[in-house]
Amino acid sequence: MTNRPRRRVDRTHLEALLGRLGLFPVEVPSLAELIELLTGLSDPPGADENFSRFRELQENVLTACTGDDPETLEERFLELYAHLHTHEAPYTRGERRSVDASGGYWAHAGGLSPILRAGPWLGPGTRSVDLGAGNGLQGLLMQKLHPHRSCCQVEISGAMVEIGRRLQHWLRIPPDRIEWRVADVMKTPLGGWDFVYLYRPVRPNGPGRVFYERLSEALAAESGQVVVFSIADCLGDFLPPAFDRFFSDGHLTCYRKPPTNR
Numbered sequence: 001m002t003n004r005p006r007r008r009v010d011r012t013h014l015e016a017l018l019g020r021l022g023l024f025p026v027e028v029p030s031l032a033e034l035i036e037l038l039t040g041l042s043d044p045p046g047a048d049e050n051f052s053r054f055r056e057l058q059e060n061v062l063t064a065c066t067g068d069d070p071e072t073l074e075e076r077f078l079e080l081y082a083h084l085h086t087h088e089a090p091y092t093r094g095e096r097r098s099v100d101a102s103g104g105y106w107a108h109a110g111g112l113s114p115i116l117r118a119g120p121w122l123g124p125g126t127r128s129v130d131l132g133a134g135n136g137l138q139g140l141l142m143q144k145l146h147p148h149r150s151c152c153q154v155e156i157s158g159a160m161v162e163i164g165r166r167l168q169h170w171l172r173i174p175p176d177r178i179e180w181r182v183a184d185v186m187k188t189p190l191g192g193w194d195f196v197y198l199y200r201p202v203r204p205n206g207p208g209r210v211f212y213e214r215l216s217e218a219l220a221a222e223s224g225q226v227v228v229f230s231i232a233d234c235l236g237d238f239l240p241p242a243f244d245r246f247f248s249d250g251h252l253t254c255y256r257k258p259p260t261n262r
């Protein structure tokens with residue numbers, strides 16, 4: 001890894017640019033922070049093997065930050081994000097059998113919007129989870145942007161979790177803030193979370209149905225507030241009426257159950 005002269009983004013110009021994208025007001029400072037973070041880091045560990053285009057894509061973002069076109073900046077940043085997320089999960093033969101048996105989805109990216117909108121729901125005491133986390137990028141960036149008590153990352157691919165552990169170190173997230181669990185969501189214990197993020201780890205028809213039934217039951221049994229961010233939502237049909245659907249744009253759907261013990 002060679003040292004490069006640091007190029008810093010001008011935060012005022014950056015926020016002014018992002019302000020022209022038509023985002024929700026809450027998203028602008030979070031996106032600016034994320035851009036500042038990922039353009040200020042050296043190459044991620046394992047760059048040659050897993051993130052060979054990181055430096056090139058990072059340079060593209062830095063260049064777009066000095067320009068005057070917010071759409072170009074957004075596009076360039078999404079390319080960098082997608083590269084870090086990686087969509088090809090390396091599965092062992094056994095892991096692939098489990099994914100196929102539960103009708104599991106492969107490692108498509110949930111996108112930036114859940115990360116940018118989660119802030120109001122993540123406080124110092126929050127225990128979050130990403131069910132089917134891939135390399136955990138979503139939870140890592142949520143933890144970095146909105147520090148909270150713990151983030152549990154459940155993923156069937158052990159290799160993806162190993163990449164995620166290295167990303168955690170790179171992002172300087174303390175060890176006790178992330179719990180990595182190499183596990184099948186069909187079998188792992190569910191519950192004990194106040195903020196649940198998921199992007200269809202398994203299909204809701206066929207064997208995967210049981211997962212959504214178990215998850216709904218576990219979340220309904222929580223006495224405190226529970227917030228769910230669900231991408232390409234499959235969980236909603238299983239949640240009891242106590243869960244209020246307070247947002248949906250077809251991609252991200254959000255639910256909230258108020259506390260029941262106060």
Ligand SMILES: C[S@@+](CC[C@H](N)C(=O)[O-])C[C@H]1O[C@@H](n2cnc3c(N)ncnc32)[C@H](O)[C@@H]1O
Pocket residue numbers: 085089098099102103104105106107108109110111130131132133134135138154155156157183184185186198199200201202231
């Ligand atoms: C659509 S991706 C979502 C990745 C990430 N959560 C996001 O939103 O960007 C679904 C993830 O679920 C994982 N997965 C599929 N079946 C699973 C299972 N039975 N148990 C645990 N994880 C599973 C896949 O390996 C993949 O990483």
